Amino acid sequence: MIPVCRIEDLPLGGSVRLDLDPPITVFHADGGLYAVDDTCTHQDASLSDGWLEGCLIECPLHAASFDLRTGEPQCLPARRPLRTHRVSVDDGTVWLTPAEEPAREKGDAA
């Protein structure tokens, strides 16, 4: 488990990007905290810079949209899901448990 931040430092609509390999971003969206791979599966853009609406995050570069709950793409140009990761809160600290499945290689996505 990796400490992310204090819960009060992640208000609704906010996000924290962790410079892991690959980077992971924790979002505070409607309905709770969600963690997904930060890099859009379509092309190299940081979803932490994206547009958050409901449980959807829209890529800032080409407007591909993903459901934070499942990582599934909602529209083109993305066609592959993001990895999702477990987030928990313990005594006011947000913790991230990265998924064990390996990330796709960069550039692997169409």
Place this chain on the structure above:
Amino acid sequence: MRTVTVVGASLAGLHAARALRSQGFEGHLRIVGAEHHLPYDRPPLTKGYLTGAVTAEHLALTDAQDEAELQPEWLLGARATALDLGERSVVLADGRRLRSDGVVLATGAAAVPLRGTQFLGVHTLRTLEDAASLRAELREGQARVVVVGAGFIGAEVASSCASLGHRVTVVEAGAHPLASQLGEEIGALCAGLHADHGVTLVSGVGVAELHGKDGAGSSAGQRVSWVELTDGRQLPADIVVVGIGARPATAWLLDSGLPLSDGVVCDAGGVTEVPQVVAVGDVARSAGRREEHWTHAMAQPAVAVRNLLAGTTVAGYETPPYFWSDQYGARIQFAGRRHAGDTVRLVEGSPSDRSFAAVYEHEGVRTAAVAMNRPRPFAHLRRELGRPAGTVPA
């Protein structure tokens, strides 16, 4: 409709094919491509592909899922030379005639060459082959590179060449780079990016002539040696990259009878004079406008295909233009339709920090938005542009 032929194995052609299947077309789907490749993504050709960060395999737009879902008949390395509207056939260079109930024109645009540029070492950049040939020369050691045109292609190529350690000069005929796309003020800011990274920008001067090692002229097989500017200046050059725009690839349609005017003339829904023929992507002049942007080529085909399958125009493509450019580590994003003379108003950030978002306004109405290294506010501004006039908050 039993058979649809998509002419152009491009981003727009592929998205037309995907739209055909997703909108219920179950007939025979042909995709004709003049290049030998399956559809690939062109934006990285000026950037990651030139610098070596990505390889040709990474540019592929199709995958096994496409093969399964589209079940297309690929006709690659097959150049369309005519469209016979009488029998509704696409005619290929080898004489084959592809009878079709519907035709999607997706032949894109071709890079405009500089006059008399037969010299070795002179490049345009549109296709994977173009980029591969430039990339190979850039790997032969440090070179003096002259880029003609400081538009998106020129600026991105200059940025890539500079990052590879080449000595780069950019020649721009206009007073500022990108002025026609971004306006004078933002264009002037983009000019600063070149200087920030040690690239010389020569503005307001055209290219008079290229010269080979053995003097002027354009004898084939001779290597370029220097570039003569219209003010008499001489720029030594080992490599010249010409990025002075693109023209729609419509020569093959000249005898078709379809109206052409800097593109295939069609309505806002991509439908030509013939309802069974639609145009998508760069080649389409829809409702008087032609767009050469990636986002348009990806999204507009779904509208054109809808109209094709309906047999008449039932929808128009109304999304405001959006494009981006990555150069010198800066990401520039633009959305909307600005007019000459629009007022530019800074929304946040600072141009001198190379990080800002701004809007264009015409008589108090917001027409467009631009940002450099400010993706989040830009996303907000871009969304607001999509709303009807009058609902945009100040």
